[in-house]
Amino acid sequence: MPANKTITHTFILASALVLSAGCASKAPAPAIAAEGGAVAGSSSPAGILALNQQIQASRLATYATRTAKYTYFIGGVLNAEYEPQTGVLSVSSLAANESVTCKYAPDGTLFIDPKGSADAATHTNQCNGLISRLHQHINR
Secondary structure, three states, X not given: OHHHHHHHXXXXXXXXXXXXXXXXXXXXXXXXXOOOOOEOOOOOHHHHHHHHHHHHHOOOOEEEOOOOEEEEEEOOOEEEEEEOOOOEEEEEEOOOOOOOEEEEOOOOOEOOOOOOHHHHXXXXXXXXXXXXXXXXXHOO
C-alpha cells in the first residue's frame, strides 16, 4: 500500500505543476495607465490594428454574412463593428449620456470630422475612452 500512496501523491503533485504552468503561460492583461484608466497604447494605430485582429478571433464577436462585418457588443456600453473588406473599425457608445461614434481607417488612424479644434480634441478623448473599454473587455 505505501507504494500506491506515493504514486497518488506524485500524480497530484505533477497535476498541480501542469495546472500552474498553464496559468503562468497565459498572456498578461494589458497594463492600465494611472491617468484616466486607459490601456497603454490601445488607441495608437498599432493598437487599433491589433484590436481588429482580436475582434476577428474573439469567440464573443459575431460575423454577419449579409454585411460581411464582425460585431462586438458590450451591453449598455458600446458596439464595435469591423469590416475586413475595407479595414474600417467603427465603435459607437451606447451610454445614455454619450453619443459618439468613432471610425478608424485601415491603417488604424481615427477619422475626425473637422468641426473645430475643441470638438476634435473632445471627440478624440471620447474615442480613446471607448477603445480603452473595448480593449479591457476583449482582453479579459
